[in-house]
Amino acid sequence: MLEINNLVVKYGGITALDNISMNVEEGKIISLVGANGAGKSTTLRAITKLVTPVSGSIKYNGVELTNLSTQDIVKMGITLVPEGRHVFAEMTVEENLMIGAYLRKDKENFKKDIDFIHEMFPRLKERSKQLSGTLSGGEQQMVAVGRALMSNPKVLMMDEPSLGLAPLVIKDIFRIIEKVNQEKNMTVLLIEQNANAALKISHYGYVMETGRIGLEGTGTELLANKQVKELYLGKSEN
Amino acid sequence: MEKKKRNLILSVVSILVLIGFIIWAEECTKAFGVYNQRIFKTCCIYAICALSMNMVNGYTGLFSLGQPGFMAIGAYVTAFLTVTPSDKIAIYKIVPISEGLANLNAPFFIALIIGGLVAAFFAFLIGFPVLSLKGDYLAIATLGFSEIIRIFITNAQGLTNGPTGINRIPNDFMNLYVLCGILALVVIFILSMMKTSYGRALLAIREDEVAAQAMGINLFKHKMLAFIISGFLAGIGGGLLASLVGAIDPNQFKFTVAYDILLMVVLGGQGSVSGCIAGAFIVRIALEKLRFLDEPINFGIFEYPGIGGMRMVVFSILLMLVIIKWRKGIFGNEEFSWDKVFNFFSKFKKAPKKEVEK
Known part of the structure; x- marks a missing residue:
């Protein structure tokens, strides 16, 4: 699919992504794990054209994305939940969700989708009229995810959804990622430092190291891999 | 439900009172006073200019100081089109005006709209290079644009009569009905626009450009549209000012005008229509009503000699106090609502209940 x-x-003279190749299949959850500065976020930013690649190609259902603008890419159904939530702080939860539907023309389905989001995140229903900036970190992440879902994407890309959240909230977010994937058949491309949690729900994963892809394999394969365990899961064999 | 009904009644009543006041102020010139009438008119015009700046600075989160330039364009176009051909020939003394230009004439409202459109067109032209700039850099670029316009006007003598400016501008329509009517139209236009997805997109850009872009919002297109609308409104404001004052010259559109308008917007609250209007009225009225400070006052025991410019000192101190109390301006970035008025007063009785209803 992708x-x-x-x-x-490259950022200036520094190479952020060095010749990477990967494949995202439809309806799957794909994880990108790796340390800080490995190029995970850059990969997502390149897909949505928030940065312009020096060379290489990104094809979505056969269409080359590197020549398109960000809004055209979003129009094709690829939505990014940026790192650090980026909710529109001075707007209400409801307004945030409506911005998510900005590019959609099918106004009659908005209500249904908002209901779906409220069902997944009952919290957001309670806080519908509240300014997003006044929400807790976990709730803001819910807004960010909900907002992305409102654009009805085919590929949902999430950059560190668990960053700075309490363990229970992280569990919630991962549960929802799985649910969206199963119920809406949405393809999910996930970046996580919390490699353990991410790989558990992933169908396939890529391990990135300083701009390259070091390892790849199914979620369970990577979880069992000795090297991954030592480097990213913090477990050693002895 | 109870609250909604109360708010509706209050709104209707206060709008009627306001209309009544405007009629009284216009018709009973003697009771209200020509001077006060004049202040009221100026307030309306500056409110339009403040709203124009608010489009860009308040809603879109950019920092533009191009208002004087757009106002100058609107003012000169309106003046040029409304002054009668014979008057024009009489005014243009140093470099005579060509007959073709002198005969260009249009009724006031059409001239005003043309003025707005020309200003909007200039906004469109300079939008291309400058809107990719951010923050202070945009402010400097737009300030530069205003100065270029002013210097162009000073030197294009055959067209603008140079530093002497244009006078004998007819002011047939400069009554409170027209000015308040135009202000009301502008307010209705802005408020209804901000309810559309376009308005929400502007706010999203202000809040977070990256996230807005990730949602598929075309940053440049939206900034450009906000800039054009802002230019149009500033052009209208300039045109009205020209007509009210009756004479314009390039020095009326110095860059300091941008600071005056910025002051109104910041004082009232960036991103709030009610705030901008309140800011414009407060600043204009205060500047006029503090004039007594410049003149000698006899306190009985001692006589204050009257120091020229004293009002500006007092005004600036008052301003600082207000900004310290309300850091985001009097209205913040929210609109006026009756609930807030009631909450404000109930604060004195019990603990404040924070509620935002839209």
Whole structure:
């Protein structure tokens, strides 16, 4: 569905992505794990054209994305939940969700989708009229996810959804990622430092190291891999 | 439900009172006073200019100081089109005006709208290079634009009569009905626009450009539209000002005008229509009503000699106090609502209950 081939991204003289290739299949949850600065966020930013790649190709259902603008890519159904939540603080929860539906024309379905989001995050229903900036970190993440879902994406990309959240809230967010994937058949591309939790729900994963893909495999394979365990899961064999 | 009904009644009553007051102020010139009438008119015009700046600075989160330039364009176009051909020939003394230009004439309202459109067109032109700038850089670029416009007007003598400016501008329509009517139209336009997805997109850009972009909002297109609307409104404001004052010259549109308007917007609350109007009225009225400070006052025991510019000192101190008390301006970025008025007063009785209803 989404194919990345030999992608290179540079920030000034520094190479952020060095010739990476990956493949995202439809209806799957794919994880990108790795340490800070490995190039995970850059990969997502390159897909949505928030950064312009130096070379390489990103194909979505056969269409080359590197020549398109961000809004055209979002129009095609690829939505990013940016790192650090980025909710519109001075707008209410409801307004945030409506912004998510900005590019959609099918106004008659908005109500149904808002109901679906409220069902998944009952909290957001309670706080519908509250300013998003006044919510807790976990609730803001829910707004960010809900807002992305309102754009009715085919591919949902999430950048560190668990960052700075309490363990219970993280569990909630991961549960919802699985649910969206199963119920709406949404493809999910997930970036996580919390490799353990991410790989558990993933069908396939890529381990990134300083701009390259070090390892890849199904979620269970990677979880069992000795190297991954030592480097990213904090478990050693002895 | 109870509250909604109460608010509706209050709104209807206060609008009627306001209309009544406007009629009284216009018709009973003697009771209200020509001077007060004049202040009221100026307030309306500056409120339009403040709203124009608010489009860009308040809603879109950009920092533009291009208002004087757009106002100058609106003012000169309106003045040029409304002054009668014979008057124009009489005014243009140093460099005579060509007959074709002198005969260009239009009724006031059409001239005003053309003025707005020309200003909007200039906003469109300069929007391309400057809207990719952010923060202070945009402010400097737009300030530069205003100065270029002013210097162009000073030197294009055959067109603008240079530093002498244009006078004998007819002011047939400068009554409170027209000015308040235009202000009301502008307010209705802005409020209804902010309810559409376009308005929400502007706010989203103000809140967070990255997230807005990730939601598929075209940043440039939206900034540009806000800038054009702002230019149009500033052009209208300039046109009205020209007509009210009756004479314009390039020095009326110095960059300091941008600070005056910025002051109104910041004082009232960036991103709030009610705030901008309140800011414009407060600043204009205070500047006029504090004039007594410049003149000698006899306190009986001692005589205050009257120091020129004293009002500005007092005004600035008052301003600082207000800004310290309300850091985001009097209204913040919210609109006026009756609930807030009641909450404000109930604060004195019991603990405040925070409630935001829209």
